[in-house]
Amino acid sequence: MLFVGGVAGFAMRLGSGLEDRGPWGYYAAVFGFLFTVGQAAPMVSFVPRLARARWHGPLTRASQVVAVAGLLNVLLFLPLLWLVPSNAERVTVWFNWPWGAPHFFDTIFVLMLVVNGFAFLWVQAIPDLAALRVQSGGTHRLARLLSGSFIGTPKQWKVQRIGLAVLGGCYVMNFIFVQSLISLDYVMTLVPGWKSSMFPAFYSINGLLAATATTIVVLALIRRFYGLQRYITVDQFWNIAKIMLALNLAWAYHWWADFLTTWYGRVPRETVVTLGMRSFGENTWLFVIAFICCFVLPLLILMWNPWRKSVAGPTVVAVLSLIGIFIQRIIDYVPTYLVTQDPLDHELHEAIAIPWPGLPDVLIIVGGLAGAIFLITWAVKALGPLSNWEMQECMLLRRNEKFLNAEVPYVIKPQ
Amino acid sequence: MKQAAEGTEQDTSKPVASIGRRWGMVVDLDRCTGCQACVVACHAENNIALNLEDVVLQQRAINWIRIERYWEGEYPNVKARFLPMFCQHCNNAPCEPVCPVYATYHNQEGLNVQVYNRCIGTRYCANNCPYHARFFNFWERDLDDTHREYLNPEVTVRTKGIMEKCTFCVQRIRRSEWERRQADEELQEGDVQPACVQACPTDTLVFGNLEDENSRVAQLAENKRHYRVMENLGTDTNVIYLKKVDPHASETAPAHAGTAADSGGNSA
């Protein structure tokens, strides 16, 4: 329902025309947010796997399933492309390629990322789907279709593992590439002078933070609504909370590095944008909320091991971080779209305040988010909330043994 | 120098650095002929080391004031443009906050001061000066007795390993100050003349108190031709240039020496 409302809002926005970029800011912010959130989460399943951390079993599905929201992203992204002003007479990443840049290429890359995400999810789910196929006696059509002829021979397992590794690696690089590319496109074509080389990196950090946060939230929800307390234990939350804290700190670090360079440099061109628009000045309150949500509160909460080692602590931090990132997106996109001056003038001379969202904007925000949640819920239902085979593998590789007087867990590390 | 500044602020009985004094210079490019008299005068006044051939070849020459020369137009219609360049005594100086030991700071009279005995020679200020107005003493000066006789006793002879730059002839400012004070008078307009200003035959350089509305320099600074070099960096200089009046400007090139103001990157 809300999603439909969102569509309506989009229609209203469309009605007001594509010529005027200004009002589209909130729409772009929603896209940016969903993009960071939805597209980044699958990375969470890849990184612990790479580091051979054996606690990630229950986590993978929760994080990868978010990738389906990418579908929505593509839909959201397409109209945005026409809003990007022409980069004629300006040097950009595209070196003035004659056709389609940046619109065409950005679409391609975003699509590629989405396809990659779906493939990642699919390859990961194959063993489970096969199990589903077997259990339902071959009647489950979707499972039959997607699992192919997987029966669990060593060779099939090997192929599946290699597939996961390759797709995961591709996904991480792909994500950072696309994320940086889009931010580059934005900073260079939309706002003259919105220039900080920290931008792409900051976007990527935002993405990683959002990814972890989303995963935690999805995990907590699954745990709550599917009654999986026995499978999703505090162990997962504890471990991922450490990563979360590290990313919160990295977020603050990147912001600080950017801020300090600008503030110390005292070049009017930069201070107007970074200090006047993004951190202080007109939009201070927004920034302060984002800062508190993404750094101050998470640090204060996750500093303490008892809170870190709980379900509630990391979940609260995750929700806070998501809110912070959303606000960050608004700060990043809304004023960008309101720039009216000549794009060939490379400097921005005064800060732009962020206006309150109108009705269409609210509808778009709510609809966009609702659409994403809807897609994710659907995918969870279709694929199952947990990755069965990984759960089993993790259990197999973990064993308690007596060591002197204590019983300690051992982790087995296969070659 | 924080304490130092505060000390002067508390000073109510007889302030030498009266509030409301900001030294500045106006350079009228329309008058500059590029004769380099200011350069010579500066060298003589401020005990600047001789830039002998080997030093110049090492690219270590020291010129507190230099005449930048730009060529304009194609042969045979070539025009030379001149721009005297020296320490701009920025109010928002990039060189000041980067010095770790407060060897360079801004004093209450708007001067960007270099304290030789405090300087340890990290050369950070020189890197950070967009005007390249700061110079480093790579060698110890080799002064024989005859040479010592030429030195201005009012000015420190810089040792190796420290930075130096234009001081707006602060020794002259101080001398005028205490000479006036001997007679219980305030400093007057025209009392202080840096060596370059004194030597300039065409009256290109005008020195004075920018805060005093009636001073010549303050009035010239309001001239509609005025601009500051690299204004976009936000350095807020105390040196103001007046653009050259060129009746043929529109016929040849749109820009002249003054373009240096527009961007940090225009090569001439």
Add this chain to the structure above:
Amino acid sequence: MHERPRLTPIQINRDLLRSVLETPLVFYVLLLLLMGLVGLGVIAATLMVSYGLGVTGLNHPVFWGFFIINFVFWVGISHAGTMISAILRLSAAEWRRPVVRAAEVMTVFSLLTAALFVVLHTGRPWRTLYWAFPYDFVRGIWPDVRSPLVWDPSAIFTYLTGSILFVYAALIPDLALARDQTTGWRRAVYGVLCLGWRGNARQWKLLNATGLLLSALILPVFVSVHSIVSWDFGMSLVPGWHVHIFAPYFVVGAVLSGVAAVIALMAVMRSLFRLHDYIRPEHFDMIGRLLIVVALAWAYFYFIDVIFALLSNEEAEYQVMKLRLSPPYLYLFLLMITCNVFLPVPIWMFRKFRRNIGIMVWTAIVVNIGMWLERFLIIIPTLQRRHPDAFAWGDYSASLVEITLVIFSFANVALLLLLFSKIFPVIPIWEEKEGHIWKREFRIGKLRLPAIVRE
């Protein structure tokens, strides 16, 4: 770790204390060689201090040269220690065990060398005291905390203190062991140094807590040190230096060069002290994997830096980057990017190469050459840019004095490491034993798989 051979504790003691208790001929040869090089460096420094910085190749636009490059380089190398010991300890990576101490000690020595270069590069090194140490109560003039050059010593000294504590805390049980294995005055010295270690449960608990606490506390310092070094450049207004991305970029670069240096160090230790049972190909394998990620991250930041300079629509920054990308710097640039990414990363991708120690050492050296060049390219062409308001612009070529001092820095660190290995065991003996105890094998189906304790 899978390939760890079964060794008795006595054998471990004997192997790992060998470098301390025996003095082979090669030790003296190395000692003499390195001392000779260090002596040359001292002569060069004396020359420089007595004649002034004129003896270097520095000149009017290029005020910073080899010394600052070397400073950044050594601070970068120093990041290996914390990366290896603190981060891997916190993430409980098993393969860290044999390299922890060597990396940490390298951190200390390279930081000392880096700090030395900061002092050397000043015009009046004998007056630099009031740079880092505020003592001037009489005149009321203090260091200017606004200057990044004041943040530098604070960060470096904090990091140095932390690293020394780190090394020392982890040394205590080994010193006690050395006390028990030696006689005479050496026994007395080790006895004093080991602070009365008896190895009871409480002492072990305290040691573990210290290790964890220090690891956690040193991490922010670790990040801040190279960030602050980067801010030496980032805070300036110089186009090409005033780059927002510099802080994380420098940190990643530091980790890359540091960890690569650890590879070389490991190989040297392995062959010099015959530690084949302790430093095994699998360690190189793991470091190689880590380096792939780090090198790619570095490449990412570098790409952003270049792209932004080229496309930022800003004339000055464009010029700097153009200068960097045109001959002669183009060749250095290509060499650098090859050394840092294009050559090593594909090599590290293959397990076979990762386990080949010779190849790993060469890639490590190549990476460090690349990282040195990276600093060169950041500093020199940027300063050399033709400035619109200055006649002075031109090139920079290092003088013999500078080159000598660069060689000196390498010899200095090597010499200090050699002396350290003579006095203290280079591989933490207790950590090695701990790894032995924690290891166990399990049978799953037909396979026997190694396992490790996780708390």
Add this chain to the structure above:
Amino acid sequence: MTPRTLRITIGALVVVLGLLIIGAVTWVTQAADGPKQPIEFMHTVHVEQNDIDCVFCHRNVETGAEATIPAIEQCMMCHQIVNNENPKVTNPLHQAEIAKLVAHWENKEPIDWVRVHVMPDHVRFVHAAHIKAGFDCATCHGDVGSMERVKQVRSLNMGDCVACHRENNAPTDCTICHR
């Protein structure tokens, strides 16, 4: 602590203390008297006994930066009369020293006075400004009149200057002294 380490520690302490004592002694003996001048000029005679004002000889002190050492001509203004043959000069020491002065005058040789108050090159001290502010010469130079041989009584290092400037609300901008 083993006896061996104890011995080493005591030895080290003795060496350090000895160095400190030697340093202190040299410092004190140095400070005791000023440098020996080519002519034993006695401020005691000129200032205390004959009550000559400082400015009478150091003529520039009220108008210039330097107080200036008087030229021989100025000495000879008086000492042409009060020369070594003057019957009123009875002290043989005084006679000998005045004879040196006269010899310099006749040979047209300047006297190589040894400078007592040496400021480094990077410091500019302006006497006139301080006199104008009402300070006595003795504030910095001490009671020269009672000195057989002039010596420096105040440290006159930067801390000393700055402290005095602060006390008297004088400017403490660096450029006041350093140019």
